[in-house]
Amino acid sequence: MPTIAEPATKPKRIVKKETRSKDDLAPTFYVICWNDPINLMVYVTHVFMKIFGWNKQKAQKHMMEVHEKGKSVLVREGAEKAEFYVHQLQNYKLQATMEPAE
Amino acid sequence: MKLLKNNKDGWQYEMNRREGDCLRSLLNQFPITESNHAKISRTCVEPKTVEREKLLNESMSQHRNDLKKLANNLMSADKLKAGQNGCRLLISPEEREILFQILNDIRVGCWRELGEPENLEPKTSPPSHKELVFYNLMNLAGYFEHSLLKQ
Numbered sequence: 509m510p511t512i513a514e515p516a517t518k519p520k521r522i523v524k525k526e527t528r529s530k531d532d533l534a535p536t537f538y539v540i541c542w543n544d545p546i547n548l549m550v551y552v553t554h555v556f557m558k559i560f561g562w563n564k565q566k567a568q569k570h571m572m573e574v575h576e577k578g579k580s581v582l583v584r585e586g587a588e589k590a591e592f593y594v595h596q597l598q599n600y601k602l603q604a605t606m607e608p609a610e
Numbered sequence: 611m612k613l614l615k616n617n618k619d620g621w622q623y624e625m626n627r628r629e630g631d632c633l634r635s636l637l638n639q640f641p642i643t644e645s646n647h648a649k650i651s652r653t654c655v656e657p658k659t660v661e662r663e664k665l666l667n668e669s670m671s672q673h674r675n676d677l678k679k680l681a682n683n684l685m686s687a688d689k690l691k692a693g694q695n696g697c698r699l700l701i702s703p704e705e706r707e708i709l710f711q712i713l714n715d716i717r718v719g720c721w722r723e724l725g726e727p728e729n730l731e732p733k734t735s736p737p738s739h740k741e742l743v744f745y746n747l748m749n750l751a752g753y754f755e756h757s758l759l760k761q
Binding site for chain 2: 542544545546547548550551554555558587591594595598599600601605606607608
Protein backbone atom coordinates (compact mmCIF):
# COMPACT_ATOMS: atom_id res chain seq x y z
CA MET A 509 0.00 0.00 0.00
CA PRO A 510 1.38 3.33 -0.93
CA THR A 511 2.06 5.64 1.91
CA ILE A 512 1.79 9.36 1.86
CA ALA A 513 4.79 10.98 3.28
CA GLU A 514 4.26 13.94 5.52
CA PRO A 515 5.41 17.18 3.93
CA ALA A 516 8.72 18.43 5.16
CA THR A 517 7.27 21.79 5.93
CA LYS A 518 3.89 22.21 7.41
CA PRO A 519 1.81 25.15 6.48
CA LYS A 520 1.91 27.79 9.12
CA ARG A 521 -1.14 28.33 11.17
CA ILE A 522 -2.71 31.53 10.14
CA VAL A 523 -3.34 33.74 13.08
CA LYS A 524 -5.89 36.35 12.32
CA LYS A 525 -4.58 39.66 13.52
CA GLU A 526 -7.09 41.73 15.36
CA THR A 527 -7.28 45.21 14.05
CA ARG A 528 -8.96 48.08 15.79
CA SER A 529 -11.16 50.49 14.01
CA LYS A 530 -10.43 54.20 14.18
CA ASP A 531 -13.30 54.64 16.64
CA ASP A 532 -11.76 52.17 19.11
CA LEU A 533 -8.55 54.18 19.47
CA ALA A 534 -8.15 56.41 22.48
CA PRO A 535 -9.13 59.95 21.54
CA THR A 536 -6.38 62.48 21.09
CA PHE A 537 -6.45 66.20 21.68
CA TYR A 538 -4.71 69.24 20.31
CA VAL A 539 -3.28 71.52 22.96
CA ILE A 540 -3.86 75.02 21.61
CA CYS A 541 -2.55 78.35 22.80
CA TRP A 542 -4.74 81.35 21.87
CA ASN A 543 -3.65 84.91 21.28
CA ASP A 544 -4.36 87.71 23.72
CA PRO A 545 -2.99 91.25 23.97
CA ILE A 546 -1.72 90.91 27.52
CA ASN A 547 0.95 88.19 27.59
CA LEU A 548 4.38 89.48 26.60
CA MET A 549 5.96 87.74 23.60
CA VAL A 550 9.18 87.10 25.49
CA TYR A 551 7.15 85.60 28.35
CA VAL A 552 5.15 83.26 26.07
CA THR A 553 8.41 82.02 24.49
CA HIS A 554 9.86 81.38 27.94
CA VAL A 555 6.79 79.40 29.06
CA PHE A 556 6.84 77.19 25.93
CA MET A 557 10.53 76.45 26.52
CA LYS A 558 9.90 75.56 30.16
CA ILE A 559 6.83 73.38 29.72
CA PHE A 560 7.71 71.52 26.52
CA GLY A 561 11.50 71.63 26.83
CA TRP A 562 11.74 73.21 23.37
CA ASN A 563 14.70 75.23 22.19
CA LYS A 564 14.28 78.99 21.75
CA GLN A 565 13.84 78.75 18.00
CA LYS A 566 10.91 76.32 18.19
CA ALA A 567 9.30 78.17 21.09
CA GLN A 568 9.56 81.48 19.19
CA LYS A 569 8.04 79.89 16.06
CA HIS A 570 4.95 78.84 18.02
CA MET A 571 4.80 82.16 19.85
CA MET A 572 4.82 84.02 16.52
CA GLU A 573 2.10 81.71 15.20
CA VAL A 574 -0.05 82.59 18.22
CA HIS A 575 0.65 86.28 17.67
CA GLU A 576 0.06 86.36 13.91
CA LYS A 577 -2.57 83.67 13.34
CA GLY A 578 -4.47 83.92 16.62
CA LYS A 579 -3.57 80.44 17.82
CA SER A 580 -0.99 77.70 17.61
CA VAL A 581 -1.36 73.95 17.97
CA LEU A 582 1.40 73.10 20.41
CA VAL A 583 1.13 69.31 20.70
CA ARG A 584 -1.21 66.43 20.00
CA GLU A 585 -1.61 64.09 22.96
CA GLY A 586 -3.91 61.65 24.71
CA ALA A 587 -6.46 63.12 27.11
CA GLU A 588 -4.38 62.82 30.27
CA LYS A 589 -1.22 64.38 28.88
CA ALA A 590 -3.16 67.12 27.06
CA GLU A 591 -4.95 67.96 30.29
CA PHE A 592 -1.62 68.11 32.11
CA TYR A 593 -0.22 70.57 29.58
CA VAL A 594 -3.32 72.78 29.74
CA HIS A 595 -3.00 72.91 33.56
CA GLN A 596 0.66 73.87 33.26
CA LEU A 597 0.05 76.58 30.66
CA GLN A 598 -2.88 78.04 32.58
CA ASN A 599 -0.81 78.19 35.76
CA TYR A 600 1.33 80.64 33.82
CA LYS A 601 -1.91 82.40 32.76
CA LEU A 602 -1.62 81.60 29.08
CA GLN A 603 -4.92 81.02 27.29
CA ALA A 604 -4.62 77.33 26.52
CA THR A 605 -7.28 74.72 25.79
CA MET A 606 -7.50 71.12 24.62
CA GLU A 607 -9.65 70.41 21.58
CA PRO A 608 -10.57 67.00 20.12
CA ALA A 609 -8.17 66.07 17.32
CA GLU A 610 -10.77 64.26 15.18
CA MET B 611 17.35 95.75 37.23
CA LYS B 612 20.46 93.83 36.24
CA LEU B 613 21.34 90.16 36.08
CA LEU B 614 24.50 89.54 38.08
CA LYS B 615 24.81 85.78 37.96
CA ASN B 616 23.06 82.76 36.50
CA ASN B 617 24.19 79.23 37.15
CA LYS B 618 22.67 75.88 38.10
CA ASP B 619 22.18 77.04 41.68
CA GLY B 620 20.11 80.01 40.73
CA TRP B 621 19.72 83.55 39.55
CA GLN B 622 21.04 86.70 41.12
CA TYR B 623 19.68 90.12 40.18
CA GLU B 624 20.58 93.59 41.34
CA MET B 625 18.01 96.35 41.49
CA ASN B 626 17.80 99.83 42.91
CA ARG B 627 15.97 100.54 46.11
CA ARG B 628 12.86 101.79 44.31
CA GLU B 629 12.63 98.65 42.19
CA GLY B 630 13.10 96.51 45.29
CA ASP B 631 10.30 98.36 47.09
CA CYS B 632 7.98 98.01 44.10
CA LEU B 633 8.64 94.28 43.76
CA ARG B 634 8.09 93.74 47.48
CA SER B 635 4.87 95.73 47.35
CA LEU B 636 3.60 93.76 44.33
CA LEU B 637 4.33 90.40 45.95
CA ASN B 638 2.80 91.58 49.18
CA GLN B 639 -0.50 92.37 47.47
CA PHE B 640 -0.83 89.02 45.67
CA PRO B 641 -3.50 87.94 44.84
CA ILE B 642 -4.72 91.33 43.74
CA THR B 643 -7.78 90.07 41.87
CA GLU B 644 -10.35 87.30 42.29
CA SER B 645 -9.62 84.09 40.40
CA ASN B 646 -11.27 83.86 37.02
CA HIS B 647 -13.13 80.78 35.75
CA ALA B 648 -10.82 78.99 33.32
CA LYS B 649 -12.10 77.14 30.26
CA ILE B 650 -10.49 73.86 29.24
CA SER B 651 -12.04 73.75 25.76
CA ARG B 652 -13.62 76.20 23.33
CA THR B 653 -15.47 73.58 21.28
CA CYS B 654 -16.19 70.56 23.45
CA VAL B 655 -19.26 70.45 25.70
CA GLU B 656 -19.50 66.76 26.55
CA PRO B 657 -19.78 65.66 30.23
CA LYS B 658 -16.11 64.62 30.35
CA THR B 659 -15.10 68.14 29.38
CA VAL B 660 -17.28 69.62 32.11
CA GLU B 661 -15.57 67.31 34.61
CA ARG B 662 -12.13 68.27 33.28
CA GLU B 663 -12.97 71.96 33.53
CA LYS B 664 -14.09 71.55 37.13
CA LEU B 665 -10.84 69.79 37.93
CA LEU B 666 -8.82 72.51 36.18
CA ASN B 667 -10.47 75.26 38.22
CA GLU B 668 -10.03 73.37 41.50
CA SER B 669 -6.40 72.74 40.67
CA MET B 670 -5.79 76.39 39.74
CA SER B 671 -7.45 77.59 42.92
CA GLN B 672 -5.18 75.33 44.97
CA HIS B 673 -2.17 76.45 42.95
CA ARG B 674 -3.04 80.10 43.69
CA ASN B 675 -3.17 79.36 47.42
CA ASP B 676 0.25 77.73 47.15
CA LEU B 677 1.59 80.74 45.25
CA LYS B 678 0.45 83.04 48.06
CA LYS B 679 2.62 81.12 50.54
CA LEU B 680 5.50 81.07 48.07
CA ALA B 681 5.16 84.83 47.49
CA ASN B 682 5.80 85.38 51.20
CA ASN B 683 8.86 83.16 50.93
CA LEU B 684 10.21 85.21 48.00
CA MET B 685 10.12 88.31 50.18
CA SER B 686 12.18 86.74 52.94
CA ALA B 687 15.44 88.47 53.85
CA ASP B 688 17.63 85.72 52.38
CA LYS B 689 15.99 86.06 48.93
CA LEU B 690 15.37 89.80 48.64
CA LYS B 691 18.31 91.37 50.40
CA ALA B 692 18.39 95.09 51.01
CA GLY B 693 21.88 96.56 50.67
CA GLN B 694 23.38 100.02 50.92
CA ASN B 695 22.60 101.06 47.36
CA GLY B 696 19.72 98.81 46.50
CA CYS B 697 18.49 95.22 46.61
CA ARG B 698 19.71 91.82 45.55
CA LEU B 699 17.34 89.08 44.55
CA LEU B 700 18.72 85.56 44.92
CA ILE B 701 16.40 82.85 43.65
CA SER B 702 16.58 79.25 42.52
CA PRO B 703 15.35 78.29 39.01
CA GLU B 704 12.12 76.94 40.56
CA GLU B 705 11.57 80.14 42.53
CA ARG B 706 12.11 82.17 39.37
CA GLU B 707 9.26 80.25 37.72
CA ILE B 708 7.06 80.89 40.76
CA LEU B 709 7.89 84.59 40.52
CA PHE B 710 6.86 84.61 36.84
CA GLN B 711 3.55 82.94 37.66
CA ILE B 712 2.81 85.44 40.45
CA LEU B 713 3.73 88.45 38.32
CA ASN B 714 1.68 87.26 35.38
CA ASP B 715 -1.29 86.40 37.59
CA ILE B 716 -1.23 90.05 38.70
CA ARG B 717 -0.78 91.33 35.13
CA VAL B 718 -3.56 89.21 33.61
CA GLY B 719 -5.85 89.76 36.62
CA CYS B 720 -5.58 93.56 36.29
CA TRP B 721 -6.20 93.34 32.54
CA ARG B 722 -9.39 91.36 33.20
CA GLU B 723 -10.53 93.91 35.80
CA LEU B 724 -10.07 96.58 33.11
CA GLY B 725 -12.43 94.67 30.79
CA GLU B 726 -9.74 92.86 28.74
CA PRO B 727 -8.93 95.83 26.49
CA GLU B 728 -7.13 95.25 23.17
CA ASN B 729 -5.26 98.50 23.65
CA LEU B 730 -3.26 98.44 26.86
CA GLU B 731 -3.16 102.22 27.23
CA PRO B 732 -5.90 103.91 29.30
CA LYS B 733 -8.86 104.60 26.97
CA THR B 734 -10.54 107.25 29.07
CA SER B 735 -8.83 110.45 29.94
CA PRO B 736 -8.35 110.72 32.76
CA PRO B 737 -9.05 107.13 33.92
CA SER B 738 -10.77 106.60 37.26
CA HIS B 739 -8.59 106.08 40.30
CA LYS B 740 -9.51 102.37 40.36
CA GLU B 741 -8.61 101.96 36.67
CA LEU B 742 -5.36 103.81 37.16
CA VAL B 743 -4.38 101.44 39.97
CA PHE B 744 -5.00 98.41 37.72
CA TYR B 745 -3.11 99.98 34.80
CA ASN B 746 -0.15 100.76 37.04
CA LEU B 747 0.00 97.30 38.61
CA MET B 748 -0.39 95.64 35.19
CA ASN B 749 2.48 97.67 33.77
CA LEU B 750 4.65 97.18 36.82
CA ALA B 751 4.23 93.38 36.68
CA GLY B 752 5.08 93.53 32.96
CA TYR B 753 8.18 95.58 33.70
CA PHE B 754 9.50 92.94 36.11
CA GLU B 755 8.65 90.06 33.76
CA HIS B 756 10.52 91.78 30.96
CA SER B 757 13.49 92.68 33.18
CA LEU B 758 13.81 89.14 34.50
CA LEU B 759 13.73 87.68 30.99
CA LYS B 760 15.65 90.17 28.87
CA GLN B 761 19.10 89.07 30.04
